[in-house]
Amino acid sequence: xxxxxxxxxxxxxxxxxxLAVLAWAVWSGQFxxxxxxxxxxxxxxxxxxxxxxxxxxxxxSD
Numbered sequence: 001x002x003x004x005x006x007x008x009x010x011x012x013x014x015x016x017x018x019l020a021v022l023a024w025a026v027w028s029g030q031f032x033x034x035x036x037x038x039x040x041x042x043x044x045x046x047x048x049x050x051x052x053x054x055x056x057x058x059x060x061s062d
Contacts, residue, residue, distance in 0.1 A: 025031065
């Protein structure tokens with residue numbers, strides 16, 4: 001029963017910390033534009049040129 005004197009205040013502090021982080025995220029603009037990140041997958045990315053593999057990756061037939 002004595003452990004409740006430790007666990008209850010710790011859980012309250014943890015809950016307040018979670019609320020503080022959520023408030024910081026909202027006030028710093030983390031949730032301003034949530035739609036554009038979801039639509040970004042539909043835009044075609046520019047094609048990257050193929051890189052030539054270095055010589056040490058090639059198999060030698062000798």
